[in-house]
Amino acid sequence: MASESHAHSVRGTWVTIRPRWGRFSYRFDKRVPLVALGIVIFTLVTLVVSISYGEYDIPPLEVVRTIFNVNQDHADYANYRLVVHTFRLPRITLAFLVGMTLAVSGAIMQGITRNPLADPYLLGVSGGASLAAVTVIVWLRITTAGLLPWAAFAGALITAGAIYGLAWKRGSSTPIRLILIGIALESVIGAVTTVMLLFGNINDVQQAYVWLTGSVYGRNWEHVQVLGAWLIVFMPMATLMGRELNTMGLGDDAAKGLGQRVERQRGLLMVVSVALAAGAVAVAGTIGFVGLVAPHVTRRLVGPSHEGLLPVSALFGGALLVLADLIGRWAIAPSELPVGVVTAMIGAPYFIYLLYRNRNR
Amino acid sequence: MSVQTKVVSRNTTRILGSRSLLLPGLVVGVVVLVGGVLWSITLGAADITPDTVYAALFNFDSTSFQHLIIQTVRLPRVLTGVIVGASLAVAGAIMQGLTRNPLADSGILGINSGASFAVVMGVFLLGNPPLSLYAILAFIGAGLASGLVYMLGAMGRGGATPLKLTLAGVILSAFISSFTTAILIGDQETLDKIRFWTAGSLAGRDMALLTQTAPYMLAGLAGAFFISRQITTISLGEDVAKGLGQQTGWVKVLAAVVVVMLAGGAVSLAGPIGFVGLVVPHVVRFMVGVDYRWVVPYSAVLGGILVTVADVGARVIIRPQELPVGVVMAIVGAPFFIWLARWKVKR
Numbered sequence: 001m002a003s004e005s006h007a008h009s010v011r012g013t014w015v016t017i018r019p020r021w022g023r024f025s026y027r028f029d030k031r032v033p034l035v036a037l038g039i040v041i042f043t044l045v046t047l048v049v050s051i052s053y054g055e056y057d058i059p060p061l062e063v064v065r066t067i068f069n070v071n072q073d074h075a076d077y078a079n080y081r082l083v084v085h086t087f088r089l090p091r092i093t094l095a096f097l098v099g100m101t102l103a104v105s106g107a108i109m110q111g112i113t114r115n116p117l118a119d120p121y122l123l124g125v126s127g128g129a130s131l132a133a134v135t136v137i138v139w140l141r142i143t144t145a146g147l148l149p150w151a152a153f154a155g156a157l158i159t160a161g162a163i164y165g166l167a168w169k170r171g172s173s174t175p176i177r178l179i180l181i182g183i184a185l186e187s188v189i190g191a192v193t194t195v196m197l198l199f200g201n202i203n204d205v206q207q208a209y210v211w212l213t214g215s216v217y218g219r220n221w222e223h224v225q226v227l228g229a230w231l232i233v234f235m236p237m238a239t240l241m242g243r244e245l246n247t248m249g250l251g252d253d254a255a256k257g258l259g260q261r262v263e264r265q266r267g268l269l270m271v272v273s274v275a276l277a278a279g280a281v282a283v284a285g286t287i288g289f290v291g292l293v294a295p296h297v298t299r300r301l302v303g304p305s306h307e308g309l310l311p312v313s314a315l316f317g318g319a320l321l322v323l324a325d326l327i328g329r330w331a332i333a334p335s336e337l338p339v340g341v342v343t344a345m346i347g348a349p350y351f352i353y354l355l356y357r358n359r360n361r
Numbered sequence: 362m363s364v365q366t367k368v369v370s371r372n373t374t375r376i377l378g379s380r381s382l383l384l385p386g387l388v389v390g391v392v393v394l395v396g397g398v399l400w401s402i403t404l405g406a407a408d409i410t411p412d413t414v415y416a417a418l419f420n421f422d423s424t425s426f427q428h429l430i431i432q433t434v435r436l437p438r439v440l441t442g443v444i445v446g447a448s449l450a451v452a453g454a455i456m457q458g459l460t461r462n463p464l465a466d467s468g469i470l471g472i473n474s475g476a477s478f479a480v481v482m483g484v485f486l487l488g489n490p491p492l493s494l495y496a497i498l499a500f501i502g503a504g505l506a507s508g509l510v511y512m513l514g515a516m517g518r519g520g521a522t523p524l525k526l527t528l529a530g531v532i533l534s535a536f537i538s539s540f541t542t543a544i545l546i547g548d549q550e551t552l553d554k555i556r557f558w559t560a561g562s563l564a565g566r567d568m569a570l571l572t573q574t575a576p577y578m579l580a581g582l583a584g585a586f587f588i589s590r591q592i593t594t595i596s597l598g599e600d601v602a603k604g605l606g607q608q609t610g611w612v613k614v615l616a617a618v619v620v621v622m623l624a625g626g627a628v629s630l631a632g633p634i635g636f637v638g639l640v641v642p643h644v645v646r647f648m649v650g651v652d653y654r655w656v657v658p659y660s661a662v663l664g665g666i667l668v669t670v671a672d673v674g675a676r677v678i679i680r681p682q683e684l685p686v687g688v689v690m691a692i693v694g695a696p697f698f699i700w701l702a703r704w705k706v707k708r
Binding site: 335 | 517524527532533542545553556636692694695702703
């Protein structure tokens with residue numbers, strides 16, 4: 001990955017924001033605003049299409065008017081309002097937020113471990129959340145929605161904390177120790193989860209499978225609010241730490257030489273990444289692929305500098321999940337594919353195309 | 362990425378510090394393995410004395426019930442465990458060397474996802490295929506998926522670079538798995554039939570199944586040993602290997618073929634068993650360093666021991682029911698591995 005980033009930075013041209021007041025500077029590739037705008041437009045179009053499509057079709061124009069509540073004199077307004085504001089808009093908004101969250105979390109994780117295989121779940125977030133969720137669904141057999149997100153959230157944070165703690169020795173947790181201990185602890189947790197899935201009631205197990213795949217089915221504004229609040233705290237933090245990630249990408253020694261307090265920054269970034277992933281997992285289950293792939297694709301689009309990479313991969317991840325959700329609802333209608341299945345189904349071919357196009361890099 | 366495996370080698374001291382300890386260490390390993398195999402055969406629903414085990418192996422009496430159990434049930438099972446463990450560990454070691462990524466195992470080549478998809482499709486379409494058909498489907502699925510991954514990863518100039526290979530593998534695995542998941546979520550009956558297979562198990566594996574698959578895996582093990590020097594070189598980095606005059610393209614193709622034979626055979630015999638392929642190579646490197654001429658045989662022996670012991674646990678812990686061997690392996694092996702990682706990784 002390191003060699004790749006050098007190749008980019010030579011060619012890139014930059015926009016730098018450095019106001020006279022304060023010690024603040026923010027530098028990003030000049031492709032960033034354009035790409036971001038493109039993704040936003042794409043997302044908005046997909047959002048409208050997605051809301052208009054369903055068992056109860058709504059014309060796209062009416063969708064827009066219903067969102068802004070300007071068609072109250074329309075004959076079907078009551079229905080429109082119910083379908084748009086209560087059913088479809090919240091789940092689609094949630095899909096977007098979850099995609100954002102996972103993408104940023106993955107980009108940070110790849111940055112701090114300098115490992116292209118890293119994803120938001122590297123530190124045991126998915127393992128811990130899965131174990132907690134499967135315990136709730138299969139073992140405790142509690143089906144009311146209230147407990148599940150909190151259990152998953154707690155499971156994710158506890159596991160990540162345990163991995164970080166176990167990797168901690170003499171004032172540091174090196175990436176390699178984190179990775180090895182992560183592998184080990186995840187295996188144990190995975191093993192316990194497997195046992196529950198093996199011996200549980202098959203109906204519960206199937207329900208657990210849907211959760212494990214990740215889904216935004218039936219989510220409401222409450223989920224959006226909770227994750228939204230979470231994002232407002234951690235997303236700006238992540239973006240502002242982009243330059244620290246750039247420095248860290250040079251390697252621990254170089255980063256220290258440049259005056260970075262590597263250990264502290266890495267710990268902080270890890271907290272941000274894990275917190276983001278845990279939030280996403282709590283509301284939507286362990287959706288795979290987005291957090292791994294969105295940063296890679298975005299790096300191709302806007303280069304490797306994290307100040308641009310983090311916000312753009314957030315948008316890309318969100319867009320991917322909105323599109324995946326639409327396809328999941330459409331593909332085998334009236335039944336529905338969980339969004340976690342679709343992310344890989346549509347994301348993978350695109351990524352393979354990218355791999356092909358960049359085969360000589 | 363390459364930094365990380367190097368970090369392991371640079372910042373750890375080998376447990377078997379002196380080269381003169383390597384061969385005796387391996388011999389000890391083999392003795393432990395054989396002992397473990399015999400111990401495993403004595404344990405089960407009916408405990409059988411070591412004398413009887415010895416008699417059944419070398420002095421087979423077809424009228425003895427215990428001899429029959431040993432020859433038709435326990436021996437095939439324990440041998441399957443040994444070869445599966447050895448194969449997965451060696452395949453994992455090669456993949457970690459080839460991609461220079463400590464998170465890699467044979468799963469990176471799409472072997473598990475390909476096999477799982479083929480088997481799930483088989484069960485979904487055919488209803489109730491026999492175990493031998495599971496094996497064939499798994500092997501075909503594993504072979505096709507890994508071929509595809511390799512082709513994708515090897516496109517373009519520079520061939521199969523670690524980054525391209527790793528990405529191609531992860532992407533394609535995720536792609537294939539998404540279809541598997543779609544089937545399992547949609548069809549409860551298939552999920553119910555398949556959930557034991559997907560956890561990985563050695564239960565009910567007979568001699569016919571073993572003799573059908575073992576030759577490929579033994580050939581794979583021999584091949585792994587044969588190319589171990591080249592893997593050592595390539596694990597230092599592609600540029601280094603080329604600088605030393607190695608034809609890296611060929612080595613990588615050969616290595617991939619070996620991995621498919623090993624891990625494809627293993628998944629067809631026992632389903633997608635995790636942990637051993639990922640963790641054993643790390644443990645071995647802590648012991649013997651990064652010379653693959655030693656990493657390969659040590660991985661084979663240690664992988665065999667781990668699966669054999671874990672399978673005893675799998676059969677005994679919740680008698681008369683069974684736990685999946687991968688589960689026992691993780692629960693027993695992980696604490697040890699965590700301790701090892703804390704102790705050995707200095708920086």
